[in-house]
Amino acid sequence: MSDSHPYVHGVYDKITGTVTHIVHAGRGSACAIIDSVLDYDPKSGRTTHRHADEVIAFVRDYDLTVEWILETHAHADHLSAAPYLKRQLGGRIAIGDNIRRVQKVFRDIFNLEPEFRMDGSQFERLFADDEVFRIGELEAQVMYVPGHTPACVAYRIGDAVFVGDTLFMPDVGTARCDFPGGDAHALYRSARRILSLPPDTRLFMCHDYPPSGRGPSWVCTVADQREGNIHVRDGISEEEFVAMRTKRDATLEMPVLILPSVQVNIRAGSLPPSEDNGVSYLKIPLNAL
Incomplete structure (x- = not known):
């Protein structure tokens, strides 16, 4: 391992198709x-x-020190385990600073409690575009990649980029853009920003929904994507992409877990405040989405 080629371990959740990545410099590192x-x-x-306990077991087995618990965006298809991981392992919970835009939209949709803050302060660090931070001896850079949501970021750590939902494996394509604040034009430009990196850059997906004939997979290269991504490979124009993405999104059902996920994830993974009986409740807005 070198600073330019970190180790990455993925833990796949087959129920939501989500991959949690642990990036490190070797046993005993941050x-x-x-x-x-x-x-x-x-x-x-x-x-x-x-799922989180599988992550914890790997971290402890490799004697790793958790410095960061990172989110690429406020997910709409699974709940974040960030607070649980922090209690067990330490670390700071962080996300891109445009999460404030997402909080404002969904505070209104869910009519959240007046005390709910829309300043991102539920997270311990809000990253700006191109901001650089450290993971022990590793250097990380934040890349704004809006489109799926306005708050999406990717994390570039050496030759590895964690792309969130901006890209899927080449035979799956790209994420939808029809959630509040989504923008197919922005997603195309974000994808091309990632695909402008060196061809051998490793890209790590947040999700895989494997077509029949292959098992789950979540890493490829920029070259693989530029050659074979069914939505944004080289030669596909922004206009062609937007037309395809808009037509496709109109046929998609809402994610099964969007309503519970968003309410939790805009709180940095914390559940809503308990009521006077000690129980937390999630809201289901009727006829609002």
Whole structure:
């Protein structure tokens, strides 16, 4: 391992198709955990920690020190386990500073409590575009990649880039842009920003929804994407992409976990405040989305 080629371990959650990445410089080093998952049963409303405990087991087995618990955006398809991981392992919870825009939109949609803050202060660090920070001996750079949401960021750490939902594996394409604040034009430009990096740059996906015939996979190169991404490979224009993405998004159902996920994730993974009976409740806005 060198500062330019960090180790990356992925933990795949087959229920939500999410990959949590642990990036580090080797045994005994500092690390960051990117895009964690809190298990949630929508039928019972019960949360568990099976997936997060797999992450914890790896961190402890490798004697890693967690410095950061990073989010690429406020996910709409799974709940974040960031607070649980912080209690178990330490680290600071961070996201891009445009999360404030997302908080404002969804505060109104969910009519959240007056005390809910829209300044991003639920997170311990808000990153600006191109901001550089350290993970022990590793240097990390923040890249704004809006489009799927206005708050999406990617993290470039050596030759590894954690792209969030901006890109999927080449045979799956790109993320939808029809959520509040989404923008297909912005997503195309964000994808091309990533694809302008050196061809051998490793790209780590936040999700994989494998087509029949292959198992889950979540790493490829810029060259792989430029040659084969079904939505944004070289030669596809912005106008062609936007027309395709808009038409495709109109056919997609809402993610199963969007309503619980967004309410939790704009709070940095914390559940809503408990009511006077000690129980937290999630809201389901009727006929609003």
